[in-house]
Amino acid sequence: MPVTDGHTDVITPDGTVTSSQLRAGESYARPAGGEHEVVNAATAPLVFVEIELK
Structure with missing residues (x-):
């Protein structure tokens, strides 16, 4: 859940x-x-705030 506005880049192992x-x-x-x-x-x-379900 973002607490502030923002911009991210998600990079996968193949470079995408x-x-x-x-x-x-x-x-x-x-x-x-x-x-x-x-x-x-x-x-x-x-x-x-990040929540991971395992």
């Missing part, structure tokens, strides 16, 4: 980049089990 615009208070989800790196693509800090 997926950009996402995050809005404070609007939840988001990603498919489980996917290896990835999340990069803050904005100049401002991004604050969010």
